[in-house]
Amino acid sequence: MTPPVPKPSFATRLRNNFLTGLVICAPITITLWLTWTFINWADSWVTPYIPARYNPENYLKYYVPGVGLLVAVVTITLIGFLGTNLIGRSIVDFGERIVHRMPLVRSIYKSVKQIFESVLKEQSNSFKKVGLIEFPHPGTWVLVFIATDVSGEIAARLNEDGEEMVAVFMPPTPVPTAGFLMFVPRSKLKVLDMTPEEGAKLLISGGLVMPEWKPGKKPQ
Template sequence: MSTKIRFLLRYIFVGALSLFPLILVIVVVNYLKNLGISAYLSLHDYTDSFELTLALMIGVIGVFAVLGFSIEKYGRSIFVSMIDSTFEKIPAIRSVYSVSKKLAAMLSGGEDGTKKEVVLVEYPKEGLWVPAYLLNRHENICVLFIPTSPNPTSGYTVLVDEALIKKTTLSLQEASSFIISMGADFSQKEDVSALIQTHRTSAQEL
């Protein structure tokens, strides 16, 4: 009987995992739906008009699209620059706004027209390689953000010598996909494996 129960639990677990992508999509869609409904109800409380509320929501979406287009095409937006200038003059929220802006730039793939590098670093100990985002550097010291799996927005900020990192050709999106999928989506596996193998060979020769 115990053997049958173990097999039954295993089948349930495997079945649940097979539907995990579908469940994740449903959760995300449901979250976006609830967010949209909440935004609509909040606006409707002020306007008390279906047509006006719908027009405002379409207008907000249009503003987002225009901002995204201007930033992607020209690298900046006059409207966003005005907001930046305003908040940077307010001491109480200047630091929080500045940090939030840098995080948003990192997650979008670049800041000031440049893209963040994805590197490999041995962490938390020698022999264990993890992908990390190169955020800043001073001389030979690099500031890395090491994301955790499956949530790439949480992690650790570390300072390491540049000689201890390995540069990769992974994009921010590819690295994030690797982390979110817990390694199931392993883009450019050959290049990454070659980097680690080269490092191992060099260490053995030393």
């Protein structure tokens, strides 16, 4: 006969219940905290510029969260709408011509604008794929986000043997907010099926959250 399985002690059950509750509550709490922090940050920047007669706090006498964020979203959307028609485009072009005449400001403006256009462009494939490269030595692999094909001077300098080079971004764990821009041969890059969101979860969790993958699915 199979010996009876000993029941866990009260302390063990208490610990397990606490850990289960922590797994349930922690993501919800962190998400709410981040959302609330972002709303307050947006309000602190925008609310001081709202005329008093349009600010609900002057009538309700208590803090209304999200008013500044809502005003910022509406304002940015209106500016985008105006920038797509002829009159708005002319105003934007006039403002850019003034900025381009400022020695230091024009360099910052061009760089920031190029970054935002590359990231927000709908047709862009930047950071839509995840891959693996050998680093720091053969046999050891790291996760990277694929940026784009290398072009320009870097491509001319590195493609001497005719092999295409790819720009990849290698972030650290567990906070992928910084990292290294690397140029690797396409043949040395293993493209994965996982999405960038799944890759980010894998990095943030330190390898604990592995994305699901069907064995029958061939890698790209």
